[in-house]
Every structure is written in structure tokens, then in C-alpha cells.
Amino acid sequence: MATQENKVVYGLKNVHYSKMTINETGKVVYAKPVAIKGAVEISLESKAELVSFEADNEVYYSAPGTSSYEGTLTLAKVPDGFLVDILGEVLDATDGVQTEIDGAKTSNFALLFQFEGDANGTRHLFYNCSASRPSVASKTGKEIGTTELAFTASAKPAETVNDKAVVKTKTTANTTTAVYNAWFDAVYVKAPAVG
Structure with a gap:
């Protein structure tokens, strides 16, 4: 792409x-x-905290x-499809009623989005997110409300011994057009790198 x-x-x-x-082989799909x-x-x-160890009356070691x-x-x-796919609600195909089940198994997900910019859009990806159930609220009148979906994002599970714990990635001015x-x-x- 090679833009500014x-x-x-x-x-x-x-x-x-x-x-x-x-x-079944441990591969993330x-x-x-x-x-x-x-x-x-x-x-x-970001919830990354600095790990610090003191020795010899000084900070001997520190790392993120x-x-x-x-x-x-x-x-x-929040789309009904998200509530079914990720938060485990059940859609009855016979009557079209969607139901939240106590203790339903939720699924992790990747979250992709884009910020605009003065030169080009930056596309973001968080690999391993989990969301909590959104609140249910509205009020009388025609004022349009919004819903907040709270979530956490962490590293995707390692698939091999040499796999790095990848949390997020994004496009840059040098990202190829195809990607x-x-x-x-x-x-x-x-x-993975060959060789």
C-alpha cells in the first residue's frame, strides 16, 4: 500500500x-x-502492569x-446474531423467539474495526476477546439510546512451543494492498516463518 x-x-x-x-489439535480457528x-x-x-524487583537497594529488574x-x-x-454466536442465547427456529439461558456457555471472539485517518484508515484486530452480557435499558420518547458491550482482550492461546502470545495487530502505511x-x-x- 505504501501511503503516508x-x-x-x-x-x-x-x-x-x-x-x-x-x-481437536489445539489450533485456533x-x-x-x-x-x-x-x-x-x-x-x-491497557491492563499491562510493570513487574519490578528490587535488590541491592535499587530496581534490579523491571519488565512489562x-x-x-x-x-x-x-x-x-447489540445484534441478535452476536447474542447467539458469542453470548450463548438460543434462537428457536420454530417460533423465532430468542432466549437467554442461565449459565449458557459463551464463546471468545476476534474483534476487528477501523479508525479513519488523514492519510488512510487504520484497521485493527484483537485476537482473543470475551464479552459480558449487555444491560437492557430504554426510556419513553424518541430519543435514541445506545448499548455498551463490556469486553476484555488478551493473547490468543499458543498453538506451538514457539508461538508468540499475540494480543492485537493493525495495519500501517506499509501494509500491502492485498492484506x-x-x-x-x-x-x-x-x-509462520519458513526455515
């Missing part, structure tokens, strides 16, 4: 989720990403701790 690096970023669009499963329409805002805060994020995705409405254009078609997973 953004000076500023703004806006939010192209929010997608992709259900994550682990197959992602479903085809599904668009979430009506995204209003996303906010993520485990990298994870906590955040909220504000939506016009950039296919970002929302499938979860981007870098092929």
Missing part, C-alpha cells in the same frame, strides 16, 4: 466479530467475520507484565 503515515485518527467504522474456537452495524464508540484501556485490555464498545444495538483489502474477509494470522 497518518498524523491523526478519528471515527470508527467496519466493526466485525469472528467467533473463535480451538479444534476463526469463523468468517460478521459485521456489527451501528458502532458509536470503542474505548480500550502480561498485556491485556479492558474496554467497551458502544453500539446502537489491507482482505482485512474484514478473514482474521489475519501471519503465516
Whole structure:
């Protein structure tokens, strides 16, 4: 792609989720990403803490701790498909009624989205997210409300001994056109180096 690096970023669009499963061989598998329409805002805060060890009356060793994020995705409405695919609600095909089940098994997912920029859009991907159930609220009148979906993002499970604990990735000004254009078609997973 090789465009100029953004000076500023703004806006939010192209929010997608992709259900994550682990197959019988321990390989992480992602479903085809599904668009979430009506995204209003996303906010993520890093939960990485500095690990510090003191010896000889000084900081002898310090390093960043485990990298994870906590955040909220504000939506016009959480899609029914997300509630079924990720939060374990059950849709009865015979009468079309969707039901939340106590103790339902939830699924982890990848979260993909895009921020606009002055030069080009930056596409983001968090590999291993888990969400809590959104609240249910509205009020009389025609004022449109929003729903906050609280979630955490952490490293995807390692598949091999040499696998790195990848938390997130994003496009840059140097991302190839092919990778950039296919970002929302499938979860981007870098092929292992050969040799």
C-alpha cells in the first residue's frame, strides 16, 4: 500500500466479530467475520502492569507484565446474531423467539474495526476477546439510546512451543494492498516463518 503515515485518527467504522474456537489439535480457528452495524464508540484501556524487583537497594529488574485490555464498545444495538454466536442465547427456529439461558456457555471472539485517518484508515484486530452480557435499558420518547458491550482482550492461546502470545495487530502505511483489502474477509494470522 505504501501511503503516508497518518498524523491523526478519528471515527470508527467496519466493526466485525469472528467467533473463535480451538479444534481437536489445539489450533485456533476463526469463523468468517460478521459485521456489527451501528458502532458509536470503542474505548480500550491497557491492563499491562510493570513487574519490578528490587535488590541491592535499587530496581534490579523491571519488565512489562502480561498485556491485556479492558474496554467497551458502544453500539446502537447489540445484534441478535452476536447474542447467539458469542453470548450463548438460543434462537428457536420454530417460533423465532430468542432466549437467554442461565449459565449458557459463551464463546471468545476476534474483534476487528477501523479508525479513519488523514492519510488512510487504520484497521485493527484483537485476537482473543470475551464479552459480558449487555444491560437492557430504554426510556419513553424518541430519543435514541445506545448499548455498551463490556469486553476484555488478551493473547490468543499458543498453538506451538514457539508461538508468540499475540494480543492485537493493525495495519500501517506499509501494509500491502492485498492484506489491507482482505482485512474484514478473514482474521489475519501471519503465516509462520519458513526455515
